[in-house]
Amino acid sequence: MNQAAQCNKLSKSLLIEMYGKIVRIRAFEAKVTQLFLRGLVPGTIHLSTGQEAVAVGATSCLRPTDRVMLTHRPHGQALAKGMDPKKLLAEILGRADGCCHGKGGSMHLADPPVGIMPSLPIVGAGIPIAAGIAFAFKYDASDSVAMGFFGDGATNIGAFHETMNLAALWKLPVVYVCENNLYAVSTRIQSATLVEKLSEKAKLYGMPASTVDGNDVEAVYLCASEAVDRARRGEGPSFIECKTYRHSGHSRTDPATYRDEEEVKEWMQRDPLILCRRAILKRGYLDDKGCSDLAAEEEQLIEVAAQFALSSPEPEGMKALEDVYKDG
Ligand SMILES: Cc1ncc(C[n+]2csc(CCOP(=O)(O)OP(=O)(O)O)c2C)c(N)n1
Numbered sequence: 001m002n003q004a005a006q007c008n009k010l011s012k013s014l015l016i017e018m019y020g021k022i023v024r025i026r027a028f029e030a031k032v033t034q035l036f037l038r039g040l041v042p043g044t045i046h047l048s049t050g051q052e053a054v055a056v057g058a059t060s061c062l063r064p065t066d067r068v069m070l071t072h073r074p075h076g077q078a079l080a081k082g083m084d085p086k087k088l089l090a091e092i093l094g095r096a097d098g099c100c101h102g103k104g105g106s107m108h109l110a111d112p113p114v115g116i117m118p119s120l121p122i123v124g125a126g127i128p129i130a131a132g133i134a135f136a137f138k139y140d141a142s143d144s145v146a147m148g149f150f151g152d153g154a155t156n157i158g159a160f161h162e163t164m165n166l167a168a169l170w171k172l173p174v175v176y177v178c179e180n181n182l183y184a185v186s187t188r189i190q191s192a193t194l195v196e197k198l199s200e201k202a203k204l205y206g207m208p209a210s211t212v213d214g215n216d217v218e219a220v221y222l223c224a225s226e227a228v229d230r231a232r233r234g235e236g237p238s239f240i241e242c243k244t245y246r247h248s249g250h251s252r253t254d255p256a257t258y259r260d261e262e263e264v265k266e267w268m269q270r271d272p273l274i275l276c277r278r279a280i281l282k283r284g285y286l287d288d289k290g291c292s293d294l295a296a297e298e299e300q301l302i303e304v305a306a307q308f309a310l311s312s313p314e315p316e317g318m319k320a321l322e323d324v325y326k327d328g
Protein backbone atom coordinates (compact mmCIF):
# COMPACT_ATOMS: atom_id res chain seq x y z
CA MET A 1 0.00 0.00 0.00
CA ASN A 2 1.40 3.44 -0.80
CA GLN A 3 1.82 6.05 1.91
CA ALA A 4 -1.05 8.31 0.81
CA ALA A 5 -3.50 5.39 0.88
CA GLN A 6 -2.24 4.34 4.30
CA CYS A 7 -2.56 7.89 5.65
CA ASN A 8 -6.25 7.97 4.81
CA LYS A 9 -6.72 5.11 7.20
CA LEU A 10 -5.85 7.26 10.22
CA SER A 11 -8.97 8.09 12.16
CA LYS A 12 -10.25 11.60 12.61
CA SER A 13 -9.91 11.42 16.39
CA LEU A 14 -6.31 10.19 16.21
CA LEU A 15 -5.18 12.90 13.81
CA ILE A 16 -6.87 15.61 15.88
CA GLU A 17 -5.34 14.21 19.05
CA MET A 18 -1.88 14.25 17.47
CA TYR A 19 -2.39 17.82 16.27
CA GLY A 20 -3.31 18.80 19.83
CA LYS A 21 -0.10 17.24 21.11
CA ILE A 22 2.04 19.04 18.53
CA VAL A 23 0.43 22.34 19.51
CA ARG A 24 0.94 21.52 23.19
CA ILE A 25 4.67 20.91 22.71
CA ARG A 26 5.05 24.05 20.60
CA ALA A 27 3.30 26.19 23.22
CA PHE A 28 5.21 24.52 26.03
CA GLU A 29 8.60 25.27 24.52
CA ALA A 30 7.60 28.85 23.72
CA LYS A 31 6.79 29.23 27.43
CA VAL A 32 10.10 27.60 28.44
CA THR A 33 11.90 30.11 26.21
CA GLN A 34 10.08 33.04 27.85
CA LEU A 35 10.95 31.76 31.31
CA PHE A 36 14.54 31.14 30.27
CA LEU A 37 14.87 34.72 29.04
CA ARG A 38 13.57 35.90 32.43
CA GLY A 39 16.47 34.02 34.05
CA LEU A 40 14.21 31.44 35.69
CA VAL A 41 15.66 28.29 34.11
CA PRO A 42 18.88 26.94 35.61
CA GLY A 43 21.33 25.64 32.98
CA THR A 44 20.60 25.63 29.28
CA ILE A 45 17.75 24.16 27.25
CA HIS A 46 17.60 22.19 24.01
CA LEU A 47 14.38 22.89 22.17
CA SER A 48 12.62 20.42 19.91
CA THR A 49 10.60 23.09 18.10
CA GLY A 50 10.21 21.86 14.51
CA GLN A 51 10.72 18.21 15.47
CA GLU A 52 7.44 17.64 17.35
CA ALA A 53 5.92 15.25 14.81
CA VAL A 54 8.62 12.66 15.50
CA ALA A 55 7.86 12.41 19.21
CA VAL A 56 4.11 12.61 18.73
CA GLY A 57 3.89 10.15 15.82
CA ALA A 58 6.22 7.63 17.45
CA THR A 59 4.70 7.60 20.93
CA SER A 60 1.03 7.79 19.91
CA CYS A 61 1.00 4.05 19.23
CA LEU A 62 2.46 3.18 22.65
CA ARG A 63 0.62 2.08 25.78
CA PRO A 64 1.26 3.80 29.13
CA THR A 65 3.05 0.61 30.25
CA ASP A 66 5.52 0.80 27.34
CA ARG A 67 8.72 2.59 28.29
CA VAL A 68 10.78 5.26 26.59
CA MET A 69 14.31 6.61 26.90
CA LEU A 70 14.52 10.30 26.08
CA THR A 71 17.41 12.42 24.81
CA HIS A 72 19.02 15.72 25.83
CA ARG A 73 16.24 17.33 23.70
CA PRO A 74 13.44 15.73 25.67
CA HIS A 75 10.55 18.13 26.28
CA GLY A 76 8.49 17.05 23.28
CA GLN A 77 9.23 13.37 23.82
CA ALA A 78 8.16 13.61 27.48
CA LEU A 79 4.92 15.49 26.76
CA ALA A 80 4.09 13.16 23.88
CA LYS A 81 4.51 10.09 26.11
CA GLY A 82 2.13 11.62 28.61
CA MET A 83 4.03 13.63 31.19
CA ASP A 84 1.90 16.30 32.85
CA PRO A 85 3.10 19.72 31.58
CA LYS A 86 2.88 21.05 35.15
CA LYS A 87 5.38 18.48 36.46
CA LEU A 88 7.66 18.97 33.47
CA LEU A 89 7.74 22.75 33.68
CA ALA A 90 8.28 22.69 37.44
CA GLU A 91 11.22 20.32 36.85
CA ILE A 92 12.74 22.60 34.22
CA LEU A 93 12.54 25.48 36.72
CA GLY A 94 14.20 23.27 39.37
CA ARG A 95 11.15 23.34 41.67
CA ALA A 96 9.99 20.87 44.30
CA ASP A 97 6.89 19.79 42.36
CA GLY A 98 8.89 18.78 39.30
CA CYS A 99 8.90 15.17 38.09
CA CYS A 100 12.31 14.68 39.80
CA HIS A 101 11.59 17.18 42.60
CA GLY A 102 13.79 19.73 40.87
CA LYS A 103 16.94 17.63 41.00
CA GLY A 104 17.10 16.81 37.30
CA GLY A 105 16.17 19.90 35.31
CA SER A 106 15.51 19.90 31.58
CA MET A 107 17.87 17.08 30.63
CA HIS A 108 17.36 14.52 33.42
CA LEU A 109 13.72 13.59 33.32
CA ALA A 110 11.89 10.59 34.70
CA ASP A 111 8.25 9.68 35.22
CA PRO A 112 7.99 5.90 35.50
CA PRO A 113 4.19 5.77 36.00
CA VAL A 114 3.76 7.07 32.43
CA GLY A 115 6.65 4.97 31.11
CA ILE A 116 9.36 7.65 31.06
CA MET A 117 12.53 6.06 32.38
CA PRO A 118 15.32 8.15 33.96
CA SER A 119 17.03 9.73 30.98
CA LEU A 120 20.53 11.00 30.39
CA PRO A 121 22.02 13.85 28.38
CA ILE A 122 25.06 11.77 27.40
CA VAL A 123 24.72 11.38 23.65
CA GLY A 124 23.56 7.84 22.80
CA ALA A 125 23.55 6.64 26.42
CA GLY A 126 19.87 5.76 26.20
CA ILE A 127 20.41 3.36 23.29
CA PRO A 128 21.79 0.39 25.28
CA ILE A 129 19.51 1.23 28.21
CA ALA A 130 16.44 0.92 25.95
CA ALA A 131 17.75 -2.51 24.91
CA GLY A 132 18.13 -3.39 28.60
CA ILE A 133 14.54 -2.36 29.28
CA ALA A 134 13.43 -4.48 26.33
CA PHE A 135 15.50 -7.40 27.61
CA ALA A 136 13.67 -7.16 30.95
CA PHE A 137 10.29 -7.15 29.16
CA LYS A 138 11.28 -10.24 27.22
CA TYR A 139 12.64 -11.96 30.33
CA ASP A 140 9.34 -11.31 32.12
CA ALA A 141 7.38 -12.59 29.10
CA SER A 142 5.57 -9.23 28.97
CA ASP A 143 4.27 -7.86 25.68
CA SER A 144 5.44 -4.33 26.54
CA VAL A 145 7.75 -2.44 24.22
CA ALA A 146 10.70 -0.12 24.80
CA MET A 147 11.33 2.90 22.60
CA GLY A 148 14.67 4.67 22.43
CA PHE A 149 15.02 8.16 20.99
CA PHE A 150 18.36 9.56 19.85
CA GLY A 151 19.80 11.96 17.30
CA ASP A 152 21.71 11.46 14.07
CA GLY A 153 24.97 12.21 15.90
CA ALA A 154 24.45 9.26 18.21
CA THR A 155 24.50 6.79 15.30
CA ASN A 156 28.26 7.32 15.05
CA ILE A 157 29.11 6.09 18.53
CA GLY A 158 30.22 2.57 19.38
CA ALA A 159 27.33 1.82 21.73
CA PHE A 160 24.87 2.36 18.87
CA HIS A 161 26.49 -0.38 16.77
CA GLU A 162 26.95 -2.83 19.63
CA THR A 163 23.35 -2.38 20.68
CA MET A 164 21.85 -2.72 17.19
CA ASN A 165 23.75 -5.98 16.84
CA LEU A 166 22.60 -7.47 20.14
CA ALA A 167 19.04 -6.13 19.94
CA ALA A 168 18.60 -7.83 16.55
CA LEU A 169 20.35 -11.02 17.61
CA TRP A 170 18.26 -11.36 20.76
CA LYS A 171 15.04 -10.19 19.06
CA LEU A 172 14.45 -7.58 21.74
CA PRO A 173 11.10 -5.74 21.80
CA VAL A 174 12.55 -2.29 21.18
CA VAL A 175 11.86 0.42 18.62
CA TYR A 176 14.67 2.86 17.89
CA VAL A 177 13.64 6.31 16.74
CA CYS A 178 16.39 8.44 15.26
CA GLU A 179 15.66 12.16 15.05
CA ASN A 180 17.83 13.07 12.08
CA ASN A 181 17.83 16.87 12.22
CA LEU A 182 20.93 17.02 9.98
CA TYR A 183 23.22 18.46 12.65
CA ALA A 184 25.02 17.43 15.81
CA VAL A 185 25.56 20.82 17.47
CA SER A 186 27.18 22.72 14.54
CA THR A 187 28.51 19.65 12.72
CA ARG A 188 26.60 18.93 9.56
CA ILE A 189 25.80 15.28 9.09
CA GLN A 190 27.87 15.00 5.88
CA SER A 191 30.98 15.89 7.91
CA ALA A 192 30.29 13.08 10.36
CA THR A 193 29.32 10.08 8.20
CA LEU A 194 29.37 9.03 4.56
CA VAL A 195 26.25 6.92 5.04
CA GLU A 196 23.44 8.88 3.40
CA LYS A 197 20.52 6.96 4.86
CA LEU A 198 21.00 6.31 8.55
CA SER A 199 18.48 3.48 8.39
CA GLU A 200 21.10 1.54 6.39
CA LYS A 201 23.27 1.41 9.50
CA ALA A 202 20.62 -0.51 11.44
CA LYS A 203 19.55 -2.65 8.47
CA LEU A 204 23.07 -4.02 8.33
CA TYR A 205 22.57 -5.61 11.74
CA GLY A 206 19.49 -7.51 10.60
CA MET A 207 16.46 -5.49 11.61
CA PRO A 208 13.77 -3.72 9.57
CA ALA A 209 14.78 -0.10 9.18
CA SER A 210 13.06 2.76 7.35
CA THR A 211 13.61 6.40 6.60
CA VAL A 212 10.50 8.58 6.87
CA ASP A 213 9.52 12.22 6.65
CA GLY A 214 9.79 13.17 10.31
CA ASN A 215 7.72 16.31 9.80
CA ASP A 216 4.74 14.24 8.67
CA VAL A 217 3.15 12.99 11.87
CA GLU A 218 1.05 10.43 10.01
CA ALA A 219 4.05 8.90 8.24
CA VAL A 220 5.90 8.61 11.56
CA TYR A 221 2.84 7.12 13.28
CA LEU A 222 2.26 4.50 10.58
CA CYS A 223 5.87 3.40 10.54
CA ALA A 224 6.09 3.33 14.34
CA SER A 225 2.84 1.34 14.63
CA GLU A 226 4.22 -1.36 12.40
CA ALA A 227 7.45 -1.46 14.40
CA VAL A 228 5.67 -1.51 17.77
CA ASP A 229 3.30 -4.28 16.67
CA ARG A 230 6.23 -6.34 15.45
CA ALA A 231 8.04 -5.88 18.78
CA ARG A 232 4.88 -6.81 20.71
CA ARG A 233 4.55 -9.99 18.66
CA GLY A 234 8.04 -10.97 19.79
CA GLU A 235 9.58 -10.53 16.34
CA GLY A 236 12.32 -8.16 17.45
CA PRO A 237 13.52 -4.58 17.06
CA SER A 238 13.07 -1.99 14.32
CA PHE A 239 14.75 1.28 13.49
CA ILE A 240 13.06 4.42 12.18
CA GLU A 241 15.05 7.33 10.83
CA CYS A 242 12.90 10.48 10.92
CA LYS A 243 14.19 13.32 8.76
CA THR A 244 13.43 16.58 10.53
CA TYR A 245 14.89 19.97 11.44
CA ARG A 246 15.19 22.11 14.53
CA HIS A 247 13.84 25.62 14.13
CA SER A 248 16.45 27.15 16.41
CA GLY A 249 20.04 26.50 17.43
CA HIS A 250 21.36 23.46 19.26
CA SER A 251 20.77 25.11 22.64
CA ARG A 252 19.84 28.58 23.85
CA THR A 253 23.43 29.81 23.45
CA ASP A 254 23.65 28.78 19.78
CA PRO A 255 22.59 31.34 17.13
CA ALA A 256 22.97 28.59 14.46
CA THR A 257 24.87 30.81 12.04
CA TYR A 258 26.39 27.68 10.42
CA ARG A 259 23.08 27.00 8.66
CA ASP A 260 22.25 28.22 5.22
CA GLU A 261 19.33 30.68 5.05
CA GLU A 262 17.74 28.84 2.13
CA GLU A 263 17.88 25.56 4.00
CA VAL A 264 16.19 27.09 7.04
CA LYS A 265 13.50 28.68 4.84
CA GLU A 266 12.74 25.41 3.09
CA TRP A 267 12.32 23.50 6.32
CA MET A 268 10.22 26.25 7.88
CA GLN A 269 7.77 25.77 5.03
CA ARG A 270 7.55 22.13 6.04
CA ASP A 271 6.77 22.94 9.67
CA PRO A 272 5.09 19.81 11.15
CA LEU A 273 2.43 21.90 12.86
CA ILE A 274 1.40 23.53 9.58
CA LEU A 275 1.46 20.18 7.74
CA CYS A 276 -0.75 18.49 10.32
CA ARG A 277 -3.23 21.36 10.42
CA ARG A 278 -3.37 21.35 6.63
CA ALA A 279 -4.14 17.62 6.57
CA ILE A 280 -6.96 18.10 9.10
CA LEU A 281 -8.49 20.94 7.09
CA LYS A 282 -8.13 19.09 3.79
CA ARG A 283 -10.00 16.08 5.09
CA GLY A 284 -12.65 18.24 6.73
CA TYR A 285 -11.94 16.78 10.16
CA LEU A 286 -12.05 20.31 11.60
CA ASP A 287 -12.45 23.75 10.09
CA ASP A 288 -10.12 26.68 10.71
CA LYS A 289 -12.01 27.75 13.81
CA GLY A 290 -11.98 24.20 15.15
CA CYS A 291 -8.19 24.06 14.80
CA SER A 292 -7.76 27.47 16.42
CA ASP A 293 -10.06 26.58 19.31
CA LEU A 294 -8.08 23.40 19.95
CA ALA A 295 -4.83 25.37 19.83
CA ALA A 296 -6.23 27.94 22.28
CA GLU A 297 -7.18 25.13 24.70
CA GLU A 298 -3.66 23.73 24.59
CA GLU A 299 -2.14 27.17 25.07
CA GLN A 300 -4.34 27.71 28.09
CA LEU A 301 -3.18 24.38 29.52
CA ILE A 302 0.40 25.61 29.25
CA GLU A 303 -0.49 28.91 30.96
CA VAL A 304 -1.92 26.91 33.86
CA ALA A 305 1.25 24.78 33.92
CA ALA A 306 3.39 27.93 34.07
CA GLN A 307 1.42 29.31 37.01
CA PHE A 308 1.76 25.98 38.79
CA ALA A 309 5.51 25.76 38.15
CA LEU A 310 6.18 29.36 39.15
CA SER A 311 4.32 28.95 42.41
CA SER A 312 6.05 25.66 43.25
CA PRO A 313 8.67 26.13 46.01
CA GLU A 314 12.41 25.63 45.66
CA PRO A 315 13.38 22.18 46.98
CA GLU A 316 14.59 22.02 50.59
CA GLY A 317 18.36 21.59 50.83
CA MET A 318 18.27 18.30 52.74
CA LYS A 319 16.07 16.73 50.05
CA ALA A 320 19.17 16.64 47.84
CA LEU A 321 20.30 13.63 49.85
CA GLU A 322 17.06 11.71 49.29
CA ASP A 323 16.69 9.13 46.48
CA VAL A 324 20.46 8.88 46.14
CA TYR A 325 20.90 5.44 47.70
CA LYS A 326 18.39 2.61 47.76
CA ASP A 327 17.36 1.64 51.30
CA GLY A 328 18.07 -1.89 52.51
C1 LIG B 1 29.11 11.51 24.97
C2 LIG B 1 28.79 12.96 24.71
N1 LIG B 1 29.59 13.66 23.89
C3 LIG B 1 29.33 14.97 23.64
C4 LIG B 1 28.25 15.57 24.23
C5 LIG B 1 27.94 17.04 23.91
N2 LIG B 1 26.77 17.05 23.02
C6 LIG B 1 25.54 17.31 23.51
S1 LIG B 1 24.37 17.18 22.33
C7 LIG B 1 25.52 16.84 21.16
C8 LIG B 1 25.10 16.63 19.72
C9 LIG B 1 24.15 15.50 19.56
O1 LIG B 1 23.70 15.47 18.24
P1 LIG B 1 22.54 14.55 17.83
O2 LIG B 1 22.76 13.18 18.39
O3 LIG B 1 22.38 14.65 16.37
O4 LIG B 1 21.27 15.16 18.60
P2 LIG B 1 20.60 16.62 18.39
O5 LIG B 1 21.28 17.54 19.35
O6 LIG B 1 20.79 17.02 17.00
O7 LIG B 1 19.18 16.42 18.76
C10 LIG B 1 26.79 16.81 21.68
C11 LIG B 1 28.01 16.53 20.91
C12 LIG B 1 27.44 14.80 25.09
N3 LIG B 1 26.36 15.32 25.68
N4 LIG B 1 27.72 13.49 25.30
Ligand SMILES: [Mg+2]
Pocket residue numbers: 151152153179180181182183184185
Ligand atom coordinates in the same frame (compact mmCIF):
# COMPACT_ATOMS: atom_id res chain seq x y z
MG1 LIG C 1 21.13 15.89 15.30
